[in-house]
Amino acid sequence: MGIPDEDVARVRAETDIVSLIGEHAALKRVGQRWQGLCPFHGEKTPSFSVNAEEGFYYCFGCLAKGDAISFVRAMEHLDFVDAVRRLADRAGITIREDAASGRDSQRRKVFLDAMERATEWYHQRLLTSPDAMFGDRDSVSWKEVGQVPLCLLTPDMQNRRIIDALLRSAGQEPSPTLESNSMIVLYSHVRTGRWASVMPARLAATLGLTDVLRAIPIVEPEASHAIGLVVPARQPMKPLTAALVIEARRAAQLLAD
Ligand SMILES: [Zn+2]
Numbered sequence: 639m640g641i642p643d644e645d646v647a648r649v650r651a652e653t654d655i656v657s658l659i660g661e662h663a664a665l666k667r668v669g670q671r672w673q674g675l676c677p678f679h680g681e682k683t684p685s686f687s688v689n690a691e692e693g694f695y696y697c698f699g700c701l702a703k704g705d706a707i708s709f710v711r712a713m714e715h716l717d718f719v720d721a722v723r724r725l726a727d728r729a730g731i732t733i734r735e736d737a738a739s740g741r742d743s744q745r746r747k748v749f750l751d752a753m754e755r756a757t758e759w760y761h762q763r764l765l766t767s768p769d770a771m772f773g774d775r776d777s778v779s780w781k782e783v784g785q786v787p788l789c790l791l792t793p794d795m796q797n798r799r800i801i802d803a804l805l806r807s808a809g810q811e812p813s814p815t816l817e818s819n820s821m822i823v824l825y826s827h828v829r830t831g832r833w834a835s836v837m838p839a840r841l842a843a844t845l846g847l848t849d850v851l852r853a854i855p856i857v858e859p860e861a862s863h864a865i866g867l868v869v870p871a872r873q874p875m876k877p878l879t880a881a882l883v884i885e886a887r888r889a890a891q892l893l894a895d
Contacts, residue, residue, distance in 0.1 A: 641722055645733040646707075649722055652729040653706040655693045662713060678702040678712065746892045753893070755840070762801060763842055763853035765825075766834035772854065779858040784810025789833040792819045801836050807859055821845060 656665060656672050665672040665688060676686035676697045685699040696703040702712070710721040719735075726733045764778050764786075771786050772778050784805050790812070791798040802812045816833060818824055825847055827833045842853045867886040869879050 640719055640735045641733050645726075645731075646722055649725045649729060649731055649733065650693060650706060652731055653693070653725050654690075655695065655706045655709070656688055656690045658706055658725075658728075659688055659695060659709060676700060676702065745888070749889045749893055761839045762804065762836050762856050763839045764834055764856055765828050765837055765842055765847060765851050765853050767828060767831040768852050770831045770834060772834070773852055775854055777855045777857045780804050780808035780856055781810060781858075783834075783836060783856055784808060784812070786834045787832065788812075788814040789816035789818065789824050789827045789835050790814040791821075791824070792817045795819060797837065797841075804856075804859075825851075 659665060659672075659674075659677070663674045663677040663686065665674040666684075667673075670689070670691075672688040672690060673684045674686050674688075675681055675684050676699055678686075678697060679700040679702070681699050686695065686697045686702075688695045693705050694703065695705075695709060704712070706725055707718065707721050710716060710724055711718065714721070714724065716724065722733065764772065764783055766773050766786070768774070772782060790801060793799070793802070805812045816824075816827055818827075821837070821841075824833075824835045824837075825845070828835050828847075828851055836856070837847075839853060839855075842848050842851075847853070867882060869875065869883060874880075875883065
């Protein structure tokens, strides 16, 4: 269990079960209770009863019963933790979650880690020697990057196309004074102090270039990339495709929380 009991109790206490269930079934006040047609089974006369004070529902027809959390679980096919989260959101309550436990928070952590690693491939750095122009800066803008002599990969390479697009978005036409399809060649030119280059943070670190050169974060505009899963439009989907779509939906939901 990833959520402390007292937080679960608070979510229960702050949830108005009548208005919650009222989103799925029309309820009418009858004495101390609320009554309506059961949302869990088809019926013509109301046998579904809600006790607002105690926060419970009960159906005399299909014997469905429970509290706000079990109602959300049953209605939205959620597990306990997700149901509590949903109700906490609804009531505007912040719940504490033990990050080390709980299957979903574990999964969320895995997704976030993967995203962070992926993001490092897209976050470009200005690779420059410390005594070159901007060599002492903590960050530079894409406009500034367009003003230093650059050595870049050749235009047929994907990473170069990304850089060109980012430079153009800052109003700079990419005009490197040197092009190569070899990172090592670029690196040796940057070392001379007469050129700077641009590469993903992760790549610069992996190649060990940041030990001898400065890798300065490029900001403004912050580059962000929406990623998606593209699958052929055909039914039924292949089992692997279907599984990927389920994972992607789950990831999107977890990451949106
Ligand atoms: Zn029922």
